[in-house]
Amino acid sequence: MTDDLIERVCTAYAWQRALGNATTRTPLVWLVSDTGNPDIWNANHACQIRAATPAQIDAVLQQADAALHHCAHRMFVIDPLTPPAFVARLALADYRELTPTLQMVLSGALRATPPPIDIRPVAGQADWQSLQHLVETDFAEGGRSHDGAHPVEVARGMVADYRGKAPAYQFFLARRDGTDCAYGAAALCDNGIGMVEDLFTLPAFRRRGIASAIVAHAVDHVRARGATEALIGAHISDTPKHLYARLGFAPVCLTREYLKHPERDQS
Numbered sequence: 001m002t003d004d005l006i007e008r009v010c011t012a013y014a015w016q017r018a019l020g021n022a023t024t025r026t027p028l029v030w031l032v033s034d035t036g037n038p039d040i041w042n043a044n045h046a047c048q049i050r051a052a053t054p055a056q057i058d059a060v061l062q063q064a065d066a067a068l069h070h071c072a073h074r075m076f077v078i079d080p081l082t083p084p085a086f087v088a089r090l091a092l093a094d095y096r097e098l099t100p101t102l103q104m105v106l107s108g109a110l111r112a113t114p115p116p117i118d119i120r121p122v123a124g125q126a127d128w129q130s131l132q133h134l135v136e137t138d139f140a141e142g143g144r145s146h147d148g149a150h151p152v153e154v155a156r157g158m159v160a161d162y163r164g165k166a167p168a169y170q171f172f173l174a175r176r177d178g179t180d181c182a183y184g185a186a187a188l189c190d191n192g193i194g195m196v197e198d199l200f201t202l203p204a205f206r207r208r209g210i211a212s213a214i215v216a217h218a219v220d221h222v223r224a225r226g227a228t229e230a231l232i233g234a235h236i237s238d239t240p241k242h243l244y245a246r247l248g249f250a251p252v253c254l255t256r257e258y259l260k261h262p263e264r265d266q267s
Helices: 003-018 054-067 084-092 125-141 152-165 210-223 240-247 262-266
Strands: 022-025 030-033 045-047 074-078 101-106 118-121 169-176 179-188 194-201 230-235 250-260
Touching: 003 030, 003 045, 003 101, 003 194, 003 230, 003 250, 030 054, 045 054, 054 074, 054 084, 074 084, 101 240, 118 210, 125 152, 125 169, 125 179, 125 194, 152 169, 169 210, 179 210, 194 210, 210 230, 210 240, 230 240
Parallel strands: 045 074, 194 230
Antiparallel strands: 022 030, 030 045, 074 250, 101 230, 101 250, 118 169, 169 179, 179 194
């Protein structure tokens, strides 16, 4: 595994999450914010952190406070290139480490022949409404989140974040037996890596090859746009990582998230 690939994976992951949001980039940190959706972690966080000295770390923490003043939380996304001193500072400040994400890359052919599934791009209002319903079901189940089920308001905020990323970040809906039963998304990141993300299938439609079909469709989408590699992530505690490995995705690195609610945690 080359350091160059790890750096490109980390940059692609940060770019996708920042897409569609207000972003300030410096050599020490990317600050991502969306004042309209202050409770959405993906839209309000700091990433690409390269602060190593005490002075640099102090500066990044102060900049994050200023950029995320509208939020009740502070989130820092840590990747393998983040200096250990910064992570240690978060530990000292009682930040909580969330479940790490395993970043996996497909370089060759996808090892799958999924069944024929009706998959269409999310294009109009009716499609976004169908996606909204599925995302609400996803978040109510709580399998992809760090803290279990989330209220419908959080799901709606996530869909607003998704819509802000369109059309660079393309969602797809899978339909089976007359029902929109699954979704996924794909993007060609600005450094040339393709990304497959945000996958969910209704419980009644699982183990039918639908997730594999969406992954295959998303990989085709990014490769048609010039990507030779495709990135996908999975929480290390979740079973989808085994599906992705069977499809040919190889583990590259872990990314981690550290979270704190300053007012609540100090009360």
